[in-house]
Amino acid sequence: MSDNLSAWILTIGNEIINGVITDTNRENIARELRSAGIFIRGMSSVGDVETEIVEALECAMGKANLTIVSGGLGPTEDDKTAQSAAVFLGQPVELNEEQLRRIQDRFAKWGRTMSPSNAKQAMLPKSSIPIPNDYGTAPGFAIERSNKHALFFPGIPSELIPMLRHQGLPLVWTRLGGSRKVFRNKTVIVYGLSESRLGEILSDISKDADNCHLAFLPRFPVIRLRIDASGENEGEANRVMSEKQDQIRQRIPENVISEDGTPIEEVVIRGLEDNNLTLTLAESITGGLMGEMLTRVPGASTTFMGSIVSYSNEMKKNILGVSFETIGRWGAVSHECAREMAVGARMAGGSSVGLSVTGIAGPDGGSPEKPVGTFYIGLSTEDAVISRRYFLPGARNWVKTLAAMQALDLLRRSFLGLRLHGDSD
Amino acid sequence: MSDNLSAWILTIGNEIINGVITDTNRENIARELRSAGIFIRGMSSVGDVETEIVEALECAMGKANLTIVSGGLGPTEDDKTAQSAAVFLGQPVELNEEQLRRIQDRFAKWGRTMSPSNAKQAMLPKSSIPIPNDYGTAPGFAIERSNKHALFFPGIPSELIPMLRHQGLPLVWTRLGGSRKVFRNKTVIVYGLSESRLGEILSDISKDADNCHLAFLPRFPVIRLRIDASGENEGEANRVMSEKQDQIRQRIPENVISEDGTPIEEVVIRGLEDNNLTLTLAESITGGLMGEMLTRVPGASTTFMGSIVSYSNEMKKNILGVSFETIGRWGAVSHECAREMAVGARMAGGSSVGLSVTGIAGPDGGSPEKPVGTFYIGLSTEDAVISRRYFLPGARNWVKTLAAMQALDLLRRSFLGLRLHGDSD
Numbered sequence: 136m137s138d139n140l141s142a143w144i145l146t147i148g149n150e151i152i153n154g155v156i157t158d159t160n161r162e163n164i165a166r167e168l169r170s171a172g173i174f175i176r177g178m179s180s181v182g183d184v185e186t187e188i189v190e191a192l193e194c195a196m197g198k199a200n201l202t203i204v205s206g207g208l209g210p211t212e213d214d215k216t217a218q219s220a221a222v223f224l225g226q227p228v229e230l231n232e233e234q235l236r237r238i239q240d241r242f243a244k245w246g247r248t249m250s251p252s253n254a255k256q257a258m259l260p261k262s263s264i265p266i267p268n269d270y271g272t273a274p275g276f277a278i279e280r281s282n283k284h285a286l287f288f289p290g291i292p293s294e295l296i297p298m299l300r301h302q303g304l305p306l307v308w309t310r311l312g313g314s315r316k317v318f319r320n321k322t323v324i325v326y327g328l329s330e331s332r333l334g335e336i337l338s339d340i341s342k343d344a345d346n347c348h349l350a351f352l353p354r355f356p357v358i359r360l361r362i363d364a365s366g367e368n369e370g371e372a373n374r375v376m377s378e379k380q381d382q383i384r385q386r387i388p389e390n391v392i393s394e395d396g397t398p399i400e401e402v403v404i405r406g407l408e409d410n411n412l413t414l415t416l417a418e419s420i421t422g423g424l425m426g427e428m429l430t431r432v433p434g435a436s437t438t439f440m441g442s443i444v445s446y447s448n449e450m451k452k453n454i455l456g457v458s459f460e461t462i463g464r465w466g467a468v469s470h471e472c473a474r475e476m477a478v479g480a481r482m483a484g485g486s487s488v489g490l491s492v493t494g495i496a497g498p499d500g501g502s503p504e505k506p507v508g509t510f511y512i513g514l515s516t517e518d519a520v521i522s523r524r525y526f527l528p529g530a531r532n533w534v535k536t537l538a539a540m541q542a543l544d545l546l547r548r549s550f551l552g553l554r555l556h557g558d559s560d
Numbered sequence: 561m562s563d564n565l566s567a568w569i570l571t572i573g574n575e576i577i578n579g580v581i582t583d584t585n586r587e588n589i590a591r592e593l594r595s596a597g598i599f600i601r602g603m604s605s606v607g608d609v610e611t612e613i614v615e616a617l618e619c620a621m622g623k624a625n626l627t628i629v630s631g632g633l634g635p636t637e638d639d640k641t642a643q644s645a646a647v648f649l650g651q652p653v654e655l656n657e658e659q660l661r662r663i664q665d666r667f668a669k670w671g672r673t674m675s676p677s678n679a680k681q682a683m684l685p686k687s688s689i690p691i692p693n694d695y696g697t698a699p700g701f702a703i704e705r706s707n708k709h710a711l712f713f714p715g716i717p718s719e720l721i722p723m724l725r726h727q728g729l730p731l732v733w734t735r736l737g738g739s740r741k742v743f744r745n746k747t748v749i750v751y752g753l754s755e756s757r758l759g760e761i762l763s764d765i766s767k768d769a770d771n772c773h774l775a776f777l778p779r780f781p782v783i784r785l786r787i788d789a790s791g792e793n794e795g796e797a798n799r800v801m802s803e804k805q806d807q808i809r810q811r812i813p814e815n816v817i818s819e820d821g822t823p824i825e826e827v828v829i830r831g832l833e834d835n836n837l838t839l840t841l842a843e844s845i846t847g848g849l850m851g852e853m854l855t856r857v858p859g860a861s862t863t864f865m866g867s868i869v870s871y872s873n874e875m876k877k878n879i880l881g882v883s884f885e886t887i888g889r890w891g892a893v894s895h896e897c898a899r900e901m902a903v904g905a906r907m908a909g910g911s912s913v914g915l916s917v918t919g920i921a922g923p924d925g926g927s928p929e930k931p932v933g934t935f936y937i938g939l940s941t942e943d944a945v946i947s948r949r950y951f952l953p954g955a956r957n958w959v960k961t962l963a964a965m966q967a968l969d970l971l972r973r974s975f976l977g978l979r980l981h982g983d984s985d
Contacts, residue, residue: 144577150777152569152600154590155786157582161605165579175577177612179604180586187602194619211759211776212766245953250756350580416869422855423848426869430847431957433923441875444841444851444867446860449910454868454879485874498858532856 140307142168143195144178147188147206147216148290151180160205160290167299169348170320170363173201183207188219196283201307203299206290208273210252220278220287221260228258234265234274241272263287266302270294277306284310316365317372322396323360323383326544327556330358333387340382346375355533356540357392357399389553392544399543400428406550407438407488414546415484416442417455417476417491419467420510424539425492440484445476455479468493468505470513470522470560477513478520489515492542494525496534510538512545512557523557565732567593568620569603572613572631572641573715576605585630585715592724597743597790598626608632613644621708626732628724631715633698635677645703645712646685653683659690659699666697688712691727695719702731709735741790742797747821748785748808751969752981755783758812765807771800780958781965782817782824814978817969824968825853831975832863832913839971840909841867842880842901842916844892845935849964850917865909870901880904893918893930895938895947895985902938903945914940917967919950921959935963937970937982948982 144164151158161178168175176199181187188207195202207216221228235257242249256273259265266275266286273289275298286303288295325333330353334341341349346366352359362379366372380394392399407414416425426442429435443454448467451457457467457475465471473491481489494510501507508528514521523545527537541556548555569589576583586603593600601624606612613632620627632641646653660682667674681698684690691700691711698714700723711728713720750758755778759766766774771791777784787804791797805819817824832839841850851867854860868879873892876882882892882900890896898916906914919935926932933953939946948970952962966981973980 150775150786151587152590152602153594153775154587155775155777157584157587159582162579162582165577169578175607177577177604177606177616179602181602182600190623191602198615210756212763213759213776246951250754250760252756252760350578352580415875418848418851421852422860423843423851423867423869426843426848426871427846427852427960430871430921430960433956435847436871439871441871441879442848442867442869443879444848444869446851446855446864446866447909450840450866450908453910454866454908483875483879484872485878496855531858535852535855 140173140201141176141199142173142201142203143176143199144168145191145195145202145204146178146180146290147183147191147204148180149182149213151206152182160292160295163292163296164203164205164299166350166361167296167304168203170318171304172316172318172365183213183215185215185219185222188216189223192220192223192285196280196285200283202283202285203303204285204287205295208256208275208287208289210250210255210272214255216287217259217276220263220276220285224260224262224278224280226261229261230254231257231259231265231274234259234267237267237274238272264306266298266306268294268298270297275303277303277310279310316367317369319364319372319376321362321376321380321394323362323380323394324392324396324398325358325360325387325390326356326392326399326540327390328358328387333358333360336386337383340379340386346371347379349379356536359396389548392547398431399540399547401432403543403546404429404432404435404438406547410550412488413438413440413484413486414488414490415440415480415486417480417483417489417513418442418444419446419451419476419492420494420496421492421535421539421542422446424535425490425542428539428543440486443480443483451476454483456482466505468495468509468511470511470524473511473513473522474515474520475513477515477522481515487517488546489513490542490546491515492538494534494538496531496538498531508534510534510541512538512542514545514549521555522560523555524559525557565626566599566601566624567626567628568601568624569593570616570620570627570629571603571605571715572608572629573605574607574638576631577607585717585720588717588721589628589630589724592721592729593628594788595743595745596729597741608638608640610640610644610647613641614648617645617648617710621705621710625708627708627710628728629710629712630720633681633700633712633714635675635680635697639680641712642684642701645688645701645710649685649687649703649705651686654686655679656682656684656690656699659684659692662692662699663697689731691723691731693719693723695722700728702728704735741792742794744789744797744801746787746801746805746819748787748805748819749817749821749823750783750785750812750815751781751817751824751965752815753783753812758783758785761811762808765804765811772804774804781961784821814973817972823856824965824972826857828968828971829854829857829860829863831972835975837913838863838865838909838911839913839915840865840905840911842905842908842914842938843867843869844871844876844901844917845919845921846917846960846964846967847871849960850915850967853964853968865911868905868908876901879908881907891930893920893934893936895936895949898936898938898947899940899945900938902940902947906940912942913971914938915967915971916940917963919959919963921956921963923956933959935959935966937963937967939970939974946980947985948980949984950982
């Protein structure tokens with residue numbers, strides 16, 4: 136950690152203090168600061184009220200030499216942060232022509248005309264330094280008082296975090312100095328272990344050390360395991376990082392989806408590419424979720440042919456060729472149906488692999504033999520067809536998500552020659 | 561809002577300020593307070609450090625006459641909240657025999673013996689009033705200084721919220737008095753207007769009044785418009801609410817998806833049910849997202865037959881029956897293809913309605929004529945088939961989400977006889 140830098144996080148918005156939204160900006164900012172080695176003293180939130188924002192700034196800048204502020208830079212009457220920062224400094228706000236032009240350019244790029252209210256977003260405190268926004272309309276800005284600094288960002292996470300990382304923190308290093316240590320962070324994606332189980336397995340290697348910190352961030356259905364490593368120079372930081380990665384990989388070789396934050400859908404698409412395979416899905420319980428996941432990956436169309444979302448039994452029969460006998464005798468939620476769906480998907484898409492999932496997401500439709508949370512996955516290749524049964528009860532969308540995740544993980548494991556999970560026929 | 565009660569929320573824990581966990585206690589406490597009509601001034605979080613907790617209490621109790629504190633009441637060394645509250649009051653902590661007995665009883669009930677460290681949880685500031693914990697081990701407590709009050713609760717949500725609701729707030733009403741007003745809230749889902757445009761349209765009716773507050777909560781791709789209304793009695797609160805709802809509905813009749821927070825997928829499923837229709841989708845650009853959305857709704861299987869996610873042109877031809885000529889002459893992203901996909905979906909699912917979407921999500925695949933962000937929606941019924949063109953450029957997943965939303969919204973509009981958006985052939 137840097138000795139001379141302490142930070143406070145201030146988020147602004149009536150919807151935050153009234154509990155209308157979950158304010159994830161606080162934790163995201165905290166993680167960015169931590170991985171830059173900055174010590175955090177605390178965080179606070181106030182509503183969109185000028186006097187409250189000014190008071191909160193006084194309080195935060197009294198406690199820490201760097202304050203990160205988010206929210207309240209929008210175009211509406213509600214948004215009072217820039218005006219409040221100006222009052223805090225005893226200054227007016229002024230129109231920043233360059234930032235106004237950037238906002239206009241952004242609207243032009245979108246093929247729209249700027250609404251007059253957006254001009255307000257270019258009104259910044261007189262002595263502030265603008266922080267251009269490459270991801271949206273509202274620019275951020277930096278202010279200084281008594282050698283203490285505050286950086287202001289819009290509250291939209293996809294704008295805030297890159298702006299903080301790529302423009303805000305470099306500005307901090309320039310202005311405040313700070314540690315010259317080298318920091319590295321990586322996120323290992325873990326699937327198939329509960330947080331407490333993972334904590335037990337890694338307990339002896341997850342203790343805080345001066346040069347390494349491990350954080351468990353459950354993000355259903357995976358756990359993001361964040362490694363923050365540091366060293367006196369690049370070589371040392373990289374060595375600390377790779378030692379920790381090795382330790383984790385050795386403990387949970389089957390459960391590491393990726394070591395650089397890559398989500399499972401991208402791991403699966405890369406696996407298809409590497410093995411020269413193409414994939415077609417047959418989805419019932421997941422309703423299209425697996426296709427949606429795979430098509431998040433740019434260029435997925437080279438390996439992903441499509442998905443037959445056969446919610447009705449008629450579609451299972453007519454499009455996937457599941458036999459009347461199978462549905463009549465074993466039901467649509469069965470090993471037999473999962474296998475026929477996987478074969479049918481492979482044929483329908485003319486692909487080398489077919490992957491299917493059928494099950495009961497609830498709340499209705501369960502039976503004593505096949506309760507809500509039961510699902511079957513089928514996997515068909517040119518050589519063979521297999522199926523697996525799972526029982527992971529929970530709320531409807533929880534079951535849907537896990538069914539999609541298990542199916543993609545089954546495919547991932549098959550690429551790597553790992554043990555397949557689930558119960559056989 | 562109650563005139564004489566203002567609150568501050570303080571949560572304590574190193575894992576909170578370092579962003580290791582998502583602290584949902586803040587928003588849950590806020591909602592409890594709001595629904596009791598208590599005005600919230602702000603919230604803050606500090607780590608498990610005595611001096612920080614004492615400072616944070618000074619700050620919070622200086623701003624509000626009620627402070628709700630959570631976290632740091634556990635049995636370990638790390639947990640410093642009770643000790644810090646005692647320091648704040650200039651008092652020692654004392655063992656509370658009754659609370660110790662309750663902790664022992666709870667362990668006995670679980671069939672375990674109490675760990676000696678748990679005795680620490682019965683050490684409370686001398687002048688505090690204990691708040692018994694019926695859900696776990698750590699008791700809460702209330703303190704008072706200069707006629708301002710703070711309530712302390714454990715940070716475990718399943719203990720905190722019932723303790724706050726059933727013991728904490730009744731204590732507040734007894735000690736502080738407070739309003740007997742009645743409160744109502746509703747969330748209107750708005751689609752198809754930017755936040756700034758919506759703000760302009762509603763500017764004169766969105767000003768704060770004593771008995772009504774309107775909050776704009778963008779949750780891409782919709783805006784959640786939250787109405788908080790109050791009155792001296794139920795009738796008055798309901799009247800204020802329905803007046804505001806009427807005003808909003810009159811201003812933006814086409815853009816209100818629902819007035820009670822119902823998401824578009826459920827509105828569409830209800831629309832199908834009400835019109836005795838069944839639906840099959842043909843998805844290309846959305847990759848399965850529309851099917852995933854509709855199947856979030858319990859019971860969707862009655863009206864939703866399925867979706868053909870035809871990512872490859874071969875699937876468009878083979879499964880949906882799009883003609884070779886159409887794809888050769890007009891391309892897969894065209895009015896013609898969208899219409900043939902919609903018809904093909906209707907046939908494939910044997911349903912009364914077919915809805916299709918085909919387009920270019922990017923980052924590659926665009927052309928000068930059909931740049932990234934171009935998509936076409938087709939709608940086929942027993943009577944007719946139509947198609948619409950849209951151009952909404954942006955990042956890949958942004959385009960996918962908007963394409964799904966536009967298609968579901970087109971169907972919703974067709975049910976209601978509203979103007980259809982997009983460009984015709």
